[in-house]
Amino acid sequence: MNKSIVIDGKNIPFEDGQTIMQAATAAGVYIPHLCHNPKFTPHGSCKLCTVKVNGRNCSACTFPAAEGQTITNITQELNDDREKITQMLFVEGNHFCPSCEKTGNCNLQAVAYHLGMTDNHFPHFFENREVDASHPDVMIDHNRCIFCTLCVRASQQEDGKNVFSISGRGIEKRLVVNSESGLLKDSDLDVNDCAAHICPTGAILIKRTGYKVPIGQRIYDHSHIDTITLAAEGASHDE
Template sequence: MSGTLCIDGIAVPFSDGQTIIEAARTAGVYIPYLCHRLGYAPYGSCKLCTVKVNGRTNTACTMPAADGQTVISNSPDLQHDRQRITQMLFVEGNHFCPSCEKSGNCQLQAVAYHQNMLDNHYPHFYAQREMDASHPDILIDHDRCIFCNLCVRASKEKDGKEVFGIAGRGIHKRLVINSPSGKLKDSEISVNDEAAHVCPTGAILVKRSAYLAPIGERIYDGHPISEVACEKAVIRAGEASGYPSCDPTKLTDAPQQNGGPDSHYAATMPPAPDIKHGR
């Protein structure tokens, strides 16, 4: 089935089997996400891509696109909640961007910029998590894991190995390794596996590659994630509005200007989500 859906007032075509998030991305409309990746089984855990589909809440990365759908993504309420969800990820683990070798290449950091996240907002959990540096080529810094499940899916679906799993319940979730010792060195992973490169944060890193790209020349240094994530490498937010707009009377919630906050890049920044009481 193919057809057209309406996202924030923009008519977006989709092809057979596409989810809302992929239809949007192909059309240059960015919906934030962390646990999603093109070509991977949809998962839907980070909840950043929460949108209203015909008035009902759903995740854009799991919801199949359907003809005539009305999707609200860029509303003040949804953007506010996305900022809060990002902040939840920051306080749950231990994320120190200034000293992290993934800085500039990190999707979590880039999404935080996109959501105009200026502080952690919530009290820190100070999680105590151990590092696994046992493997000669790959490092796991559990402090930075956000349980997006991408490494689990990469290892299973792409590498055919099942090196990773997520165990624990509730706030005690943890990434576990499929090896007799529980250490990465005793697992089947190799540095050429997709699972070694798929982490959207700095939790799984390839050793001795941290500064091959210097600060300033990294993925999100020049362009915000809203541009990078869309299929054509750089689609300026304004160009996306080249798609015909759809009937605004169908919208149940007024969209903001297309393109999202991206406050530290764009002059056309919509009002920042209301931060009532910074600490």
């Protein structure tokens, strides 16, 4: 490995074909993200991982690393804007952390804390979104979906199924289920599917497990998302 890029003044080695995100994660540099998971094809939609590559904004999860790139990642400007993008996700859906069983295990919440978000800033949409509790073991709370497509990709790429999809245009976007009735119970989703466990928010939940781990002992209760993510995704890169 002799090629390298520079992120926030630090030399980061990369191999041909790696994205900026992959190179950064492998080197222990955290770039905030929500729709990215190293197991699946990058999507590039949440835009939290936007970094400045030679002065130009690029999504780190999709943009290939290349010799000569000088990248800024953790700057006041980028983190302020990442916070606002996170706030956009909060006002678009209906996220009530204190009453959500995902609290403490939620990437959206953890990223928000990481970025120092203390309010929603933008006016709420208060969209009327539904809950699909038809499946015996898994439920969808559409109020919390951020359209990251991780469940879509996990179902296709890991489970070899096609349970989820995102439908609609613009602000009308919504998660849909591939079954004739449109209900989760009529799809071929199994509780052990990767897609049932991949949701970064509390939109897809496994029933009857919500409070098995008490609040105070959850993933992000004592560590920041950067540490946890690097430990998890750095390891996954090495596989």
